[in-house]
Amino acid sequence: MARLADRQAFERYAAEAQARWERLWAGDHWVISVGISECSIAKGALETYRHLELLLAQEGIPATLRRVGCAGWCFAEPFVEVRAPGAPPVVYGNVTTDRVPDLVHALKRGEVKSEWALGARADEPFAGVQPLSQHPFLARQRRLLFADAGVIDPESIDDYIARGGYRAFLKALFEMTPDEVVAEVKASNLRGRGGAGFPAGIKWESGRRTQAWPKYVVVNSHEGEPNVFKDRRLLETNPHLVLEGLLIGCYALETPYGYNYIGGEHALAVERFQEAVRQAYELGLLGDNILGTSFSCHIRVRTGGGAYICGEGSALMYAIMGQRGQPRTKPPRSVEEGLWKRPTVLNNTETFASVPSIVLNGGAWYASLGTEQSTGTKLVTIQGPVKRLGVAEIEMGMTMRELIFEVFGGMREGYRFKGVQTGGVSAGPLREDQLDVPVDFDSLTELGGMLGSGGFVVFDESVCAVDFARYLMAFNRYESCSKCNPCRLGNPALVEILDRIRNGFGRPADLDIIREGAKHIIELSLCGLGQVAPMPLLGMMKAFPEEFDAHIREKRCPANVCPIREAALVAAGDD
Amino acid sequence: MANRIDRDEKIDLTPLLEVLANRFRPRDDQEAYELIVGACQEAQRLYGWVPPEAAQAIADHLGVTINRVYGLLTFYADFRTEPPGKHFLWLCHGAACYVMGSSRLIELLRDRHQLVDHGVSPDGELTLHVFNGCLGVCDLAPVIQVDHHEYWGRLTPERLEAAIEALKRGDRLEDADGTAG
Known part of the structure; x- marks a missing residue:
């Protein structure tokens, strides 16, 4: 494939890709798409794919078998989308290998397996199958980043271009100045999706203002929190979207140096993003003098080695530079002195992925989505015993109750809702009576929770608040980089006190010691990890004080999880 | 745990040197530092x-000190500087798996198989990494990734015990999601 020389060449290429895309869906052959992503591979999607390939050949059905990305419905993996000639595509869920023969035979007879169907990609019900958009998981979602998830092949730049990809980059490159791009991002009030919620436009502006060369633009795809997987799904299902956002970022900063730092454990995400970069180079959307302009851009992909702290901005930059990923004191902020001591703009994967639609539709349009202070859409993941697990994209401002009980379907059979842990390992939980809070940056913070990167963990009555707090504290203890004392020594001390309480030797004064120690850790730690490390514990103590009380005063664990029972029996001589 | 001093097998560095020569070609010092983790x-x-010979080869190839390489190898949780057992268990200890009971699995591996995080079982069959993050297959929680490609999902201590037995016999566990189990 030759590099595209100018804008006309791209337009011609895009028109061809679009025509191919339309022919694919208009012909009198079958189109069968199988979702291949990390979660569906775990549930046997590759076997389903091979089985389909075999059966279609055996039955002599003229079909195009495609691989697509994940569509966020982890609960229905592996999924298969079938478009028979003259009918709208129907999506079937949980198609494991044993279901494949039944499915193919039914379809060959012209029947629709409505009991397995999630929905049809049509506006009207089709053969007893509801439109996909009315599926309870999707009905309340607003999908911008995930609009093409499960529709396009993530390893095909043609699919992405056929669906309007790289249009935003071209618009920025040919019709806008870098300052105008930054102005649009500022007008959109897009706030950083990694957790802190700092406005991206202001960051970009200060990056532009700093006088030093070269500058760097870095995507933070590290995502090391123990309860979030939205960035890796985004990279697996639409890597070009992130790449396009990064390209626009580089253009806005007028720099040819872009990086994507991806957690090493996200193997498929790394692979697909690297493939996307390779294809973009091949087509001339990366490299020197892109589409005949004076703008050049080179992207390097770097992988992490499994240290949560490397998601922190300054630690991430040290990690890229081949040093141990430990944060440093600020200021200077990284927009002044970051990678290789040069101005560096660092944003989350999801932030960059939101940029193309902002450039294309304008900042004002984006600002009209969501709430006034938290604009746009947010990818959220919910884990725990809920009915429909997965990644959802919602407009900011939906209440937590709607999110858990409508989008994600509420609790599974036999589980009772107890609470939902917010903000990963950096904030406290919400109780049932607090669920009417809107999901956005500021409202959750008021209640001691946090939007964070959008990972929420629902837990039920079988989980003990003290034990859960210990788990979260132990995570922070393990992941502390050991650079500064409050975090390195304080977190183990808190874990020890919690272990004392869990084992039935808690003292009433322990709660005060925890509060005092936590205060020191929060105020004296160097980086964001230490400053929020005790928050989940304080949050648990605030939300479930009666459970801490039961452990300490009554020497019993209401959820029957902690080893307190044996200890209490021994103490009472009751053995 | 196997001691690297007792190790009698020689490490064949040829494949590593080949990969380094083909894919790790830094154009300047900065890029050389950036490539250490990847190498x-x-x-x-x-x-x-990562055997000591390999670490030395990487240091030589990229022109960095061996201290720098070991500084990173010991900082990041993913790296092993001791030989692993025959099978590799990657136990997800993310919040979703915790809520669904992964702590009980860790206890079982410790009590019944003398297997702790980053350790090798006494019979040399199993290596365990407890992953302080999320494997991203939360629908299968609690989950273990086996030998980098297979998943054991919706585990209970009983199912895990059966799965380990099957693994040692060389059989495959049929139902990854545990629905039939």
């Missing part, structure tokens, strides 16, 4: 751990 990941992919 170590390649070594671990090839050998299952």
Whole structure:
């Protein structure tokens, strides 16, 4: 494939890709798409794919078998989308290998397996199958980043271009100045999706203002929190979207140096993003003098080695530079002195992925989505015993109750809702009576929770608040980089006190010691990890004080999880 | 745990040197530093751990000190500087798996198989990494990734015990999601 020389060449290429895309869906052959992503591979999607390939050949059905990305419905993996000639595509869920023969035979007879169907990609019900958009998981979602998830092949730049990809980059490159791009991002009030919620436009502006060369633009795809997987799904299902956002970022900063730092454990995400970069180079959307302009851009992909702290901005930059990923004191902020001591703009994967639609539709349009202070859409993941697990994209401002009980379907059979842990390992939980809070940056913070990167963990009555707090504290203890004392020594001390309480030797004064120690850790730690490390514990103590009380005063664990029972029996001589 | 001093097998560095020569060609010092972690990941992919010979080869190839390489190898949780057992268990200890009971699995491996995080079982069959993050297959929680490609999902202590037995016999566990189990 030759590099595209100018804008006309791209337009011609895009028109061809679009025509191919339309022919694919208009012909009198079958189109069968199988979702291949990390979660569906775990549930046997590759076997389903091979089985389909075999059966279609055996039955002599003229079909195009495609691989697509994940569509966020982890609960229905592996999924298969079938478009028979003259009918709208129907999506079937949980198609494991044993279901494949039944499915193919039914379809060959012209029947629709409505009991397995999630929905049809049509506006009207089709053969007893509801439109996909009315599926309870999707009905309340607003999908911008995930609009093409499960529709396009993530390893095909043609699919992405056929669906309007790289249009935003071209618009920025040919019709806008870098300052105008930054102005649009500022007008959109897009706030950083990694957790802190700092406005991206202001960051970009200060990056532009700093006088030093070269500058760097870095995507933070590290995502090391123990309860979030939205960035890796985004990279697996639409890597070009992130790449396009990064390209626009580089253009806005007028720099040819872009990086994507991806957690090493996200193997498929790394692979697909690297493939996307390779294809973009091949087509001339990366490299020197892109589409005949004076703008050049080179992207390097770097992988992490499994240290949560490397998601922190300054630690991430040290990690890229081949040093141990430990944060440093600020200021200077990284927009002044970051990678290789040069101005560096660092944003989350999801932030960059939101940029193309902002450039294309304008900042004002984006600002009209969501709430006034938290604009746009947010990818959220919910884990725990809920009915429909997965990644959802919602407009900011939906209440937590709607999110858990409508989008994600509420609790599974036999589980009772107890609470939902917010903000990963950096904030406290919400109780049932607090669920009417809107999901956005500021409202959750008021209640001691946090939007964070959008990972929420629902837990039920079988989980003990003290034990859960210990788990979260132990995570922070393990992941502390050991650079500064409050975090390195304080977190183990808190874990020890919690272990004392869990084992039935808690003292009433322990709660005060925890509060005092936590205060020191929060105020004296160097980086964001230490400053929020005790928050989940304080949050648990605030939300479930009666459970801490039961452990300490009554020497019993209401959820029957902690080893307190044996200890209490021994103490009472009751053995 | 196997001691590297007792190790009698020689490490064949040829495949690593080949990968380094083909894919790790830094154009300047900065890029050489950037590539250390990636080179170590390649070594671990090839050998299952990063032997001292490989670390030295990486340092020589990239022109960095061996201290720098070991500084990173010991900082990041993913790297092993001791030889692993025959099978590799990657136990997800993310919040979703915790809520669904992964702590009980860790206890079982410790009590019944003398297997702790980053350790090798006494019979040399199993290596365990407890992953302080999320494997991203939360629908299968609690979950263990086995030998980098297979998943054991919706585990209970009983199912895990059966799965380990099957693994040692060389059988495959049929139902990854535990629905039939």
